[in-house]
Amino acid sequence: xxxRQEIEKTVRRLIEPFNKKGVALTxxxxxxxxxxxxxxTVMDFVxxxxxxxxxxxxxxxxxxxxxxxxxxxxxxxxxG
Amino acid sequence: MxxxxxxxxxxxxxxxxxxRDLMSKFDGLIAERQALLDSGVRDPFAIVMEQxxxxxxxxxxxxxxxxxxxxxxxxxxxxxxVIAAGKDALDTFGSGTNGSxxxxxxxxxxxxxxxxxxxxxxxxxxIVFSTGYMANLGMIxxxxxxxxxxxxxxxxxxxxxxxxxxxxxxxxxxxxxxxxDLDKRxxxxxxxxxxxxxxxxxxxxxxxxAPLKEMVAVAKKHGAMVLVDEAHSMGFFGANGRGxxxxxxxxxxxxxVVGTFSKSVGTVGGFCVxxxxxxxxxxLACRPYIFTASLPPSVVAxxxxxxxxxxxxxxxxxxxxxxxxxxHDGLTQLGFTLGTDTPQSAIIAVILPxxxxxxxxxxxxxxxxLYVNMARPPATPAGMYLLRCxxxxxxxxxxxxxxxxxxxxxxxxxxxxx
Numbered sequence: 400x401x402x403r404q405e406i407e408k409t410v411r412r413l414i415e416p417f418n419k420k421g422v423a424l425t426x427x428x429x430x431x432x433x434x435x436x437x438x439x440t441v442m443d444f445v446x447x448x449x450x451x452x453x454x455x456x457x458x459x460x461x462x463x464x465x466x467x468x469x470x471x472x473x474x475x476x477x478x479g
Numbered sequence: 480m481x482x483x484x485x486x487x488x489x490x491x492x493x494x495x496x497x498x499r500d501l502m503s504k505f506d507g508l509i510a511e512r513q514a515l516l517d518s519g520v521r522d523p524f525a526i527v528m529e530q531x532x533x534x535x536x537x538x539x540x541x542x543x544x545x546x547x548x549x550x551x552x553x554x555x556x557x558x559x560x561v562i563a564a565g566k567d568a569l570d571t572f573g574s575g576t577n578g579s580x581x582x583x584x585x586x587x588x589x590x591x592x593x594x595x596x597x598x599x600x601x602x603x604x605x606i607v608f609s610t611g612y613m614a615n616l617g618m619i620x621x622x623x624x625x626x627x628x629x630x631x632x633x634x635x636x637x638x639x640x641x642x643x644x645x646x647x648x649x650x651x652x653x654x655x656x657x658x659x660d661l662d663k664r665x666x667x668x669x670x671x672x673x674x675x676x677x678x679x680x681x682x683x684x685x686x687x688x689a690p691l692k693e694m695v696a697v698a699k700k701h702g703a704m705v706l707v708d709e710a711h712s713m714g715f716f717g718a719n720g721r722g723x724x725x726x727x728x729x730x731x732x733x734x735x736v737v738g739t740f741s742k743s744v745g746t747v748g749g750f751c752v753x754x755x756x757x758x759x760x761x762x763l764a765c766r767p768y769i770f771t772a773s774l775p776p777s778v779v780a781x782x783x784x785x786x787x788x789x790x791x792x793x794x795x796x797x798x799x800x801x802x803x804x805x806x807h808d809g810l811t812q813l814g815f816t817l818g819t820d821t822p823q824s825a826i827i828a829v830i831l832p833x834x835x836x837x838x839x840x841x842x843x844x845x846x847x848x849l850y851v852n853m854a855r856p857p858a859t860p861a862g863m864y865l866l867r868c869x870x871x872x873x874x875x876x877x878x879x880x881x882x883x884x885x886x887x888x889x890x891x892x893x894x895x896x897x
Contacts, residue, residue: 439862442633446654455667457628458643458650 406452406478407471413447414467426468452478518835520842523853533557534745534873539850545878545885547868548852552825553714553795554873555745555785565746568780576773580607581762584773592783596752599786600721600736604758607750607779609771611710611739612638614749617767618706618737619677620646627673630664630698632656632689634682634860636708648675655682655860658693665701674703680723681711684859684867685818686826688712692727699732706735711824714743714789715796715872740782743789748774748782795872799825802870802879809883814896818865828854829866829886836893837864843889849882 400408411424417440418424422433430436436444445456448470454477456464464470497503516522530538534554535546555561568588578584589607596605608614619642623629627648631639634655643650651668653660661676668674676698678689691707698705709722717725720743724733734755740748751761762768774782800822807822810829818828831837834855841853844866852867859865874882890896 437862438857439860442652445652446660449667450663453667455651455664458652 403471403475406474407467409451410448410467410471410474413444413451417444424467426466426471428467429465430467430470431465448474454478515834515838518838520838521845523838523841526850531556535871535875535878537850539845542848544845544848544850545874545882546850547870547874547882548850549871550711550742550869551745551871551873552711552799552869553743553745553789553792554871555743555788558745558785558788560788561745561781561785564784565777565781568776572776574777575775578772579769580773581769586773586776586779588776588779588783589773592748592779592786593750595783595786596750599719599790600752601719601730602736602752603754603756605750605752606758606761606768607748607774608768609749609774610747611737611741611749612641613767613771614737614739614751615639615708616642616645617765618735618751618761619643619675620767621761621765622704622706622735623648623673623675627675628668628703629675629677630661630668630703631677632679632682634684635677635679636683636710637858639677639679639708656687656689658690658697661694662697662700665697665703668701670702674698674701676703676705678705678707679711680707680709680716681824681826683711683826684854684865685828686824686867687819688723688823691724691729691733695724695729695732704734705732706737707733708737710737710739710742711826713738714792715799715825720789720792720796740778740785744782744785746778746781746785748778792872799870799872802872802874803827805879806868806870806882809879810886813883813887813890815886815890825870827868827870829868831864831866831895834864836895837866840889840893840895841866843892844885847885847888849885849889 414424418434422428430441445461449456452474460473464473526539528537528539534551534556537544537546572586576584576586593605593607608617615638619629619639623646625647628651629643629648630651630653632655633652651664653664678691678694681688695705707724712722714720716723719725735751735753737751740746803822803825807827810817816830818830831840837853841851844851854865854867856862
């Protein structure tokens with residue numbers, strides 16, 4: 400598996416506990432729209448992703464990340 | 480929003496297509512409020528106090544009501560010395576300053592209140608802003624610049640978040656009151672850039688206090704500066720009433736302390752105190768300090784007098800803590816779920832499972848003659864509905880008894896308690 404696939408798999412695993420409606424995930428699934436997450440859910444989820452990969456996703460960066468695919472790419476860059 | 484504010488001769492509003500009407504984005508909010516009002520309750524966010532009788536009583540819709548949601552912790556609003564100082568300043572300096580602190584808006588009593596703050600906090604510097612909100616907005620947006628970091632508690636007040644949005648720094652959040660989480664996040668940031676850790680002494684929604692001692696130690700370990708908002712602790716935490724940081728033995732460890740005149744001091748305004756040798760430079764760079772009118776002379780005069788009296792208000796302090804303990808014990812015994820297991824501050828939050836129960840209970844209390852704050856998401860953490868009570872040093876023993884009684888009656892009426 401490539402690095403990106405590896406990250407994607409982990410991100411999807413981290414999304415599951417917050418995916419209350421069982422939405423099918425693709426790269427273009429949006430957190431606010433499709434998953435209907437509120438700001439508190441986003442906060443908990445981001446903390447889980449940060450701890451899993453030992454990175455920081457600043458709120459400034461979070462504002463630019465709307466989809467699962469964008470998050471996977473951002474994690475890849477931050478892990479550098 | 481209040482119907483009575485609409486006047487009969489207002490011009491008919493010329494309609495714009497809904498898709499271009501900028502006000503369309505509020506349709507959801509308008510509908511939600513309407514649904515709440517349609518259920519037959521009073522609007523919890525449109526209370527009018529027709530008369531204020533004392534720091535603890537007002538007339539609301541013709542009914543004498545005990546106030547348990549005002550942040551008037553030290554009951555200074557009707558202090559005769561405070562009022563006399565305000566009247567004197569009105570007579571001597573007029574009703575307003577018409578200008579910025581930087582230009583024509585600094586009068587004798589603006590200097591006087593900053594001196595009172597330096598004495599109260601034992602610091603070399605004090606800067607007064609027009610509100611507490613603007614003190615946070617100004618300090619946070621000005622201190623941390625591009626390429627630097629602000630690390631803040633997830634449950635921070637809106638003024639702290641807005642200070643972050645206004646500035647250009649990178650923003651990192653940590654889990655509420657988690658020392659470990661703060662440590663971990665600071666550890667992941669690059670060591671070189673400047674960092675500001677923003678904390679609050681008392682968190683106003685649940686009334687819990689921060690483990691400042693441990694958090695400040697962690698911040699120092701990572702080379703970060705620390706700003707603590709002590710809005711809800713002034714006057715009754717620590718030997719000199721400076722706040723939770725003083726109570727936890729952190730004199731000289733906190734770089735910036737932000738506070739407000741609208742709570743314990745009993746008027747309006749905000750401030751920051753610091754021992755930093757370059758602190759005065761904030762006045763030259765801080766936009767929310769420069770580009771707004773300064774506080775009216777009567778306001779700074781009342782604040783200065785109140786702050787000087789708060790330094791010696793030992794009996795009030797003691798009485799406030801007694802009141803907080805008695806209400807906390809009383810509500811716990813009745814079976815209510817509270818925000819904290821022990822009375823940590825002068826705020827006691829009653830947690831209710833649904834908006835319906837919260838609003839119902841809020842209205843029942845009001846009908847019995849008790850005003851508390853209703854708080855709802857997104858202001859509350861974890862999507863909770865709260866009835867937030869804040870005690871005053873001037874609540875009498877008899878009022879405290881009636882407060883607990885009214886909670887008992889309203890709680891049973893709404894089946895919140897057995």
